[in-house]
Amino acid sequence: MIDGFPFAAARGELHGTSAVAGFGRLQDLLNSPEGELEYWVQGTTDDQGRPALRLKAKGSLQLTCQRCLGALEFPLEVDSTLVLARNEAEIEAQPVxxxxxxxxxxxxEMAVGALLEDEILLAIPFAPRHGHCSGTDGRKGEDKASPFADLRGLLKRGGRAGN
Ligand SMILES: [Zn+2]
Known part of the structure; x- marks a missing residue:
């Protein structure tokens, strides 16, 4: 927990490591909860002089390849700046x-862990896949081919009907 505005004004700094397993909302996306993330939270100001928090996290996450369902090591690198506002009205009053x-x-009482977790979730790819997936899903690929062919047929028919 940090006190946001004084932390930003004093250019406070937190640095440490945290077990991946400790981030509850991350677990559904992981193949394995192994490892640790290194994190930094710094009080700062943005280029307009507004108080802000800079959140950084680094480490590797064991995601699941959406093609072969095997483990996929994802090098996480988060570096985000969140500008602090006094209340929602202040945010709404400013142009987007x-x-x-x-x-x-x-x-x-700002929960730094939850803020970091939000940024980590945003940094994780929606459907991660190995760059060179050697997955043994050749069979599955053939099975999937037929519904696609059907769909293509339907789209063609739809197109003709539209013309
Ligand atoms: Zn794969």
Whole structure:
């Protein structure tokens, strides 16, 4: 837990390691909960001088390849800046910056672990696959071919009907 605004103003810094198994919301996405992540939380200001938290995490996660369902080592690297606001109204009152930093409401008891976990979840690919998957799913691929062929036929028919 950190007290957001004083932490940012004092340019506070937290650094440590945390077991991957300790991040509850991550577990469903993992092939194995092995390993540790190194993390940093720094109090800072963004380029407009607003108080902010910089969250960094580094380590490797054991994800599941969505093609062969084998373990896939994913090199995690998170580096995000969250700009603090006093309340929701302050966030809503400012124009949306599509490429700007994310904004969160700062508080006296901000759970750093949950903030880090949010950023880690955002960094994980939606459907991870091995770059050169040597999965033995050749058979499954053939099985999957027929429904696709049917679908293609349906789309063609649909197209013709539309014309
Ligand atoms: Zn694979």
């Amino acid at each position: 910056e599509p490429d700007g930093p994310d904004r969160i409401v700062g508080g006296k």
